Amino acid sequence: MKLNFSLSLKLTVMVVLVSAIVIFSLTYINIEEQAISLENVYSDKAVILSQALDTAIGDHDELTDKQKLQNYILNFSNLNPEILKVSINLPDEKELKVFVSTDMDSINISSGQYNNFSYENDAVVNIPIHSGNSHIITVITPINLSGQIYGTYEMLLSMNASYAAFDIRARNLVMISVISLFILIFSFLYILRKIIVKPVIVFRDAAKIIGEGNLDTKIKIKSQDELGELSNAFNHMTNDLKKSRNKIEEYNRILEDLLDRKDEFIGQLGHDLKNPLQPLVGLLPVIMEKEKDPKIKEHLNILIHNVEYMRDLIIKTLQLARLRSPDTKFDMENLNLMQEVENVLTSQKLFLNENNINAKSMIDKNISVEADKLRSVELFNNLITNAVKYTPEVGGDLTIDAKKGKDFVTISIKDTGIGMTEEQLSKVFDEFYKVDASRCEMDSSGLGLSICKRIVEKHGGRIWAESPGKGKGTTFYFTLKSANEKINKNV
Amino acid sequence: MVRTIIIVDDDPGVRYTVKAGIEALDEDYQIIPVENGMKCLELLENNQIPDLILLDVMMPEMTGWETYDRIKENEAWRKIPIVFLTARTDRIAKDAGDFLAEDYIEKPAKIPELKQRLDNILKKRLSYHS
Numbered sequence: 001m002k003l004n005f006s007l008s009l010k011l012t013v014m015v016v017l018v019s020a021i022v023i024f025s026l027t028y029i030n031i032e033e034q035a036i037s038l039e040n041v042y043s044d045k046a047v048i049l050s051q052a053l054d055t056a057i058g059d060h061d062e063l064t065d066k067q068k069l070q071n072y073i074l075n076f077s078n079l080n081p082e083i084l085k086v087s088i089n090l091p092d093e094k095e096l097k098v099f100v101s102t103d104m105d106s107i108n109i110s111s112g113q114y115n116n117f118s119y120e121n122d123a124v125v126n127i128p129i130h131s132g133n134s135h136i137i138t139v140i141t142p143i144n145l146s147g148q149i150y151g152t153y154e155m156l157l158s159m160n161a162s163y164a165a166f167d168i169r170a171r172n173l174v175m176i177s178v179i180s181l182f183i184l185i186f187s188f189l190y191i192l193r194k195i196i197v198k199p200v201i202v203f204r205d206a207a208k209i210i211g212e213g214n215l216d217t218k219i220k221i222k223s224q225d226e227l228g229e230l231s232n233a234f235n236h237m238t239n240d241l242k243k244s245r246n247k248i249e250e251y252n253r254i255l256e257d258l259l260d261r262k263d264e265f266i267g268q269l270g271h272d273l274k275n276p277l278q279p280l281v282g283l284l285p286v287i288m289e290k291e292k293d294p295k296i297k298e299h300l301n302i303l304i305h306n307v308e309y310m311r312d313l314i315i316k317t318l319q320l321a322r323l324r325s326p327d328t329k330f331d332m333e334n335l336n337l338m339q340e341v342e343n344v345l346t347s348q349k350l351f352l353n354e355n356n357i358n359a360k361s362m363i364d365k366n367i368s369v370e371a372d373k374l375r376s377v378e379l380f381n382n383l384i385t386n387a388v389k390y391t392p393e394v395g396g397d398l399t400i401d402a403k404k405g406k407d408f409v410t411i412s413i414k415d416t417g418i419g420m421t422e423e424q425l426s427k428v429f430d431e432f433y434k435v436d437a438s439r440c441e442m443d444s445s446g447l448g449l450s451i452c453k454r455i456v457e458k459h460g461g462r463i464w465a466e467s468p469g470k471g472k473g474t475t476f477y478f479t480l481k482s483a484n485e486k487i488n489k490n491v
Numbered sequence: 492m493v494r495t496i497i498i499v500d501d502d503p504g505v506r507y508t509v510k511a512g513i514e515a516l517d518e519d520y521q522i523i524p525v526e527n528g529m530k531c532l533e534l535l536e537n538n539q540i541p542d543l544i545l546l547d548v549m550m551p552e553m554t555g556w557e558t559y560d561r562i563k564e565n566e567a568w569r570k571i572p573i574v575f576l577t578a579r580t581d582r583i584a585k586d587a588g589d590f591l592a593e594d595y596i597e598k599p600a601k602i603p604e605l606k607q608r609l610d611n612i613l614k615k616r617l618s619y620h621s
Contacts, residue, residue: 271549274578274598275502281599282508286515289603311599 356395
């Protein structure tokens, strides 16, 4: 809806702006032209009136008889109500002075026109003055005396009557403009909506449906323009996408099948390897106990370590394969974290003491998590074994703590071991990765932390490790879903 | 005092390992190896009642579960402790080890460790009976 709204809005603004500019410019030009033509009409009228006056005066000798001339123009001006003022300007030294005028006050003062101001024979000067409701035009026409400019007639005409009519016309014109503007805008919008917005909405909806995975969607735009081409290209693209997706799905099926068979194979192989390993794992420690020769004991020790490694590798590989399998179900239950960790530490007591590890739990007794009991024990066992393995023989501390978040509990297992570099931290959960190969090449598979990662991820949590650096210890963190307290209380 | 244990496993290597290993460590143990559940039941019917039965789970013909059920069905044999020795480490085997049988030992097992656990179970039995 958002796209639709904003596209329409943009088009509307654009159409309104363009239409308004065009319509109002046209209207303005029209009114201006009419105003100018009205002024020209009055100018012509004034010229005709001046010519009539000129003819009426007849002999220019009379121009010297001031009184006679004064009466003449007074009578003349009374003939036409539009005439506001008539003056005859005659030269006096540098400039033209008002000789006679219907406006008595202006007689003998300067007309504002220069003596040497040269008029063409039929040149007319008109000066329209508009102020408020009064529209006056001053028209100056030359008095020709045997081919020479002798003076000027100055005539002031009122254009008010014509302007009143003109105003009404102009107002109508503006109204018509506004109406046509609206019609223009709506028809433009209608057309734009039909040819641009609607197809865009069709494309948008189709893209949405395709995005949801329905690649059978086709766009039906038949127009023979760019939009038609676009819809063809769009349909082509969808078709190609469908083909690629089908191919990927097919490969995916093959891969899944192969993965299933791989897990099955690993499971079978691991299982079958356990039986032949039984005599080796079972009897070598017995022989070791009975043997007295230190040289042979040394050889046996190497054999035992290698057999142990093989055993660990087979068991952990099987565990990983089983964890990877989608059939593996977890039995989720509410576990009191403190209780679980106490149990793990108790069962590991001998192992921890042998390695001089001082382990303690700081977990609050009220924290419960939702987890599979056996897998979480395995998780703690693996992480504790790992911490012990990477702590020097002189011993160290192991601290287990838990912090309750909103939905998850973050559990930390902190050791005072050899620590890790940034690079080692990034690889520590990779399968078969060993931080210090020389330390444990004999009896570790390098799969323990991969198993931890998988167990945590199957629980919907996250696992990571932090270390301040080499020799400064490592802390492993993982998250488990916080148990629903209500259920916990009922239990 | 001689302690008799029947080991039921279809794999000869496993049977040999358990017998040879435990007998080498402790002369007081007598291990009777049999290759399937039927043979084990035959022995019991002949009144050869052991102190403990070590039972494999995945066996052809008669599985460890079936053998277990048959032994527990019999009033006279019910009290014989049964320990599962299996390569199956999934939940079913583990549950069985935890709740049904006396113990559950994962293959491949170290004989000294295996013997230690058997010792513990037998010691518990003895103190219980006396």
